[in-house]
Amino acid sequence: MAYPTPVRIESSNDLSNNSSRFDAVILVSPKAQLESYAPIDNALKNAQKVDRRIGNDHVLIHCSEIAGGRLIHAFTGNLDKDYDDVRNFGDAAKAGLQIAKNAGAINPAIIVDQVPQTNDYQHALELAYLGSCQGLWQPLEARQALGEEEIESVKTIGLFDPDSKVDLQYLSAAEAGRRLGRDLCGTEPERMAPIGFANYCVEAFSGSEVKVNVIDDRERFAKDFPLFDAVARASYSVERHHPRIIELEYQSDGPIEKTLMIVGKAVTYDTGGADLKTGGHMAGMSRDKGGGAAVAGFMKTLAEFKPKGIKVVAKIAAVRNSIGTDAYVADEIITGHSGKRVRIGNTDAEGRLAMVDSLSHFRAQAVNEVNPQLFTVATLTGHALLSVGPYTALVENGPARQANLSDHIAQSGDLWGDGCDISRSRREDWDIIRPRTKADDVLSSNNGPSATTKRGHQFPMAFLSLASGLDNHGNNSEKPVPYVHVDIAGSGVESGDWQHDKPTAAPILALAGTYLR
Structure with a gap:
């Protein structure tokens, strides 16, 4: 490259x-x-x-x-x-x-x-x-x-x-990461199906200080990533579309001062599943892997720059949301890794399901890490694009807000031309995903498009927090854990043209400027 x-x-x-x-x-x-x-x-x-x-x-x-x-x-x-x-x-x-x-x-x-x-x-x-x-x-x-x-x-x-004045090593590392992110996001859906996405990551980090592990076992998916596995169900009939969880880890020498734990959504093609996208809205859905692509790109920048005092672990959920006889459907109730019973509201809200089990794993791991900060990065909602235009939307939980975490990222993004807007989590977001019966613990989404849903890009953070168990680590808990949901639906490509324009690899520059400078 x-x-x-x-x-x-x-x-x-x-x-x-x-x-x-x-x-x-x-x-x-x-x-x-x-x-x-x-x-x-x-x-x-x-x-x-x-x-x-x-x-x-x-x-x-x-x-x-x-x-x-x-x-x-x-x-x-x-x-x-x-x-x-x-x-x-x-x-x-x-x-x-x-x-x-x-x-x-x-x-x-x-x-x-x-x-x-x-x-x-x-x-x-x-x-x-x-x-x-x-x-x-x-x-x-x-x-x-x-x-x-x-x-x-x-x-x-x-x-x-x-x-x-310019740090050429940092500048080159930042561009190396952005280039990997653009390649992963911008490549067509057959070449960069989950297996191809995983293989490209393995190649990109070969010989580097980033460790790579690819999970490909369906039995393990069913046991440890059940909601992710549900999204993948209809894809199993085509071998090259089989899902992958890509685990990446960078740990610098010496004492660790901060731990970042990042989950990336890499839906390599999003048909909408049983809630099929119609009216031409499927074009560009090969770029629904932009969040996972950016996470891989950020890890590439780490590999090239080799910063001290930081540990970064990532899980990229690479999956195709296919339509077929075995597709998961609305009304199903699926128990996730956290033990929470999730009622499916709309199969086109697959990204949060693909990520939430990985987030749950990090939630369990975070309490043993040094100064942990959790993130999900995803091209999640059309509402984010409508709300903040070409900027990244940051939605934070209570501990992240108390630490001014999103403020720091947004300020860094402004300095590096990778702008972010901050959104508050409100009680109405939690009302949207509340259970309606004793049969389930949380609703994955409403059954309408996010673009026409009030608070359509904010409430998914509430779902991710509740369904992963992170809601038990708020400000008033024994072990608060800062968490920021990062929606790049508006910032992930130039001009908002998801089929034709160049991917931007947002929010690599904002994150790198926050944690590596």
Whole structure:
């Protein structure tokens, strides 16, 4: 898995036409000027005399004094509004890098200038690199069919950083994780069915400090992951669709100060099951594995960066929600790993069922870990997309809220261009999933679409908490355990087009910025 290597540029000499290191220079800024380097500043001023786009759009001009003869001004916007943020630099660099690539550059250099002198923009140069990589990524199928060298031709991206402020190891590790996340999420459903998803993870972590264990035994699923096994039931008739639980573990040397326990939803194709998706809503459901993909990507960043003082364990529930004669159906009552009896409300609410047994295992394990924090990461609800748009929705339990856990993640996300919105858990959420008879302990969901359900992305956290037994570890318990449910239905792909747009691998940057920086 190749991606452009970030390279530090310490001297402006590397930007000149005498340099053989780079073949284009991209200035990312709100104004078409660079007072600190006369060749670029003069070229832009001269070009503005004949081209009114310069300073208002992304433009390539010829400049014989610049490396490769290619000078691109990537316009960030004026950055004078309260709602502007560091993503302006990432978006502009992404556009500028595409121009450079189309012009034939394979080793472009990036300069960011006129960066607002506030804490919010401290990672503008890093975001320029990460935004560029997001734009350059091509799907795994395309790379294999057309050749990675051909369609991902950019080899290095130079970052003008004379003060050596950028941590290149961290930046490369973050992009390695995002690339794995995009590959896992964005690849079609047969290639990345549960077995293929698991095999790709095994390959990605081979020789690394992340341990991998793949559970493939149906008897064990029935015993230890019964709700997950119910979702998988209709998939057993096709061998390549058989489910997998992928266990990943990273533990640094030395004393552990914090333990993260993360469950990822990797529904490799979601038909809706017996509550079949209709009206064209099945298209894009191969990306319902985005949560598990992002969890694997975060583990990849850990493997590459090797942080100290942290232990991270993950379980990825890789399963296909198929339709068939053995499909699980609404009204069934299934006892989960926690012992809670779950009445199925809608089989298209399969993600929470796929994850909840793994969450229950972590709940039991957490009380013996150092400073544990639990997460579920999933493309769970259309309601999250409607409610918060292109942002990640964070729904926290009482101990997480008391620790300001979501606040920390959201603040980190803002700094790294991986925005999150925080949602409160309310008593109405628990009312939705309450049992209606003595026959069961919890209802998995209502029987309507989440997008038209009040509090449609908040109440699933209540289900996950109650059905996993985490509700017994609230603020007033002997052993409170912080838990945050992370819904990436709105943030998991660009522009919200789940069939065609590029996966973003959210919330890797928000989590990595919180725990690895």
